[in-house]
Amino acid sequence: MKNVLLLTIGTFALGFDAYVIAGLLPEISTTFNITDSQGGQSVTVFTLCYALAAPIFATLVAGKSIRIILVIALAVFSIANGASALVTNFSLFLIARAMAGIGAGLFSPLASVAASSLVSEQKRGRALGLTLGGLSMGTALGVPLGLIIAEQIGWKGTLWVIAIIGLMAMIGILFFFPNLSAETPPSLRHRIAMIANKHVLAIVGITFLTSIASIGLYTYIASILQSIKGIHLITPYVWAWGIGGVVGSFSIGPLIDRTGRPALLTAGLLAVLALVMISLPFIFHFPVFVFILIFLWGVMAWAFQAPQQHRLIQLQSNHAEAVVALNSSANYLGGAVGSMIGGVALFAGLSSSQLPIASGCLLFIAFLGQLLIMLSNNKVRKLKIG
Structure with missing residues (x-):
């Protein structure tokens, strides 16, 4: 189950990122001098790209190494979160959020497939539960933690923490995850x-x-x-x-x-x-x-x-x-x-x-x-x- 835990760390970062922006919205809106309704579109582009990434890229990744795809997905996700903290205008922020959504949308369904492939059929439910549970844990633990971090060092600090967690999961998967091939859709x-x-x-x-x-x-x-x-x-x-x-x-x-x-x-x-x-x-x-x-x-x-x-x-x-x-x-x-x-x-x-x-x-x-x-x-x- 060690490899499943690596996937769980990745989904934890995804859940953290997907929901913490809602809590940071007033600070983000103030930084970019926009309204909350405009700031809310940063959530829109993230979730839209999250939703579309899996079906769009499914054919492209068929037959390829799941480990490499997971690493690439987390790299895109982490770099995009770092970029979200570095950009100086809202348009670039939206682009960075879109890229983070693409990385998250590519990682999430493959993580579930990988989790079910790594264990016996008797443990499959538990493996899937752990992997999907990472998303809810990212919300339950990550989001309040992110808001506390934002209160201390600003909302950009929260995004840097998410990027670091994503990179940690990426490094673990790169060095310890077995080679599996994505099934043909x-x-x-x-x-x-x-x-x-x-x-x-x-x-x-x-x-x-x-x-x-x-x-x-x-x-x-x-x-x-x-x-x-x-x-x-x-x-x-x-x-x-x-x-x-x-x-x-x-x-x-x-x-x-x-x-x-x-x-x-x-x-x-x-x-x-x-x-x-x-x-x-x-x-x-x-x-x-x-x-x-x-x-x-x-x-x-x-x-x-x-x-x-x-x-x-x-x-x-x-x-x-x-x-x-x-x-x-x-x-x-x-x-x-x-x-x-x-x-x-x-x-x-x-x-x-x-x-x-x-x-x-x-x-x-x-x-x-x-x-x-x-x-x-x-x-x-x-x-x-x-």
Whole structure:
């Protein structure tokens, strides 16, 4: 499991980088003399490139050494984070964030493939759990740490720390990781057929809507806290979200195995998440409840992906890696779209305090969509039985 831990360090850096910018947004906006809505687009370009990197580069890396690809991905990711700290204008900052997203998007799905290839089938779930858990740990531990670092030496210092962690993982993989070859991805015809499959499309569509509402909203968490309650010290709230993410990431798997009802779990998670979002602006006079709701937001948001992936693998067992990558792309693409829509809404005059309500309404639509999927599947089963 030593090599899996190296992958986990890499995904920790990815999770750290993907979510810490939201907390640093006010400082970044001040540095470049821009609005929060403009600064939020740095999250948009990162998540957009993260989402698109895997499918774009999948064919190019087929048959190549996974170790070399992972090293290159982490090198791009780390150098881009260093560049993000060095640039002197916002346009160059956006380019650097885009490059960091490309490196992250190339590393993440390959890390999952490598983790499952390094261990026996009996330990595969644990290996994948460790690798994917690195993302949530990067949020739970890395993001608050990054905010503390930013308070002491500025937001650029946080990005340098992320770059160093990425380089550490890169060096470890370069010298200690075994040679594995990336599998040949499905053909273009198979990919089109997979995307055209209405069941796959429905599940991925729910992922996309949920990510617009959840990840997109997280981009503006600092602005929301400041707007509603004048809260400037957001670290405790980010801790609550991140710890909730760790709880959700590591608890949902056993729950899926125990119930055998991933679709029902998805519906439940969406219902709770919608209620949490809609309730947020109304409970800021009660600090304890703010922490509880943000904690629940983290739990539901991070737990949501596992049952979605489980259902997709059941539908496309012959192309499990490709269909999970498709869902991952939808997740981060949704986050990019959500960040962009949030920025446009703020620019148009919508108050930050109204963003959670808008997100909650979108999540309720996703919940209704999930119910329709379940009803449709039940009808299909009855027809088959009949």
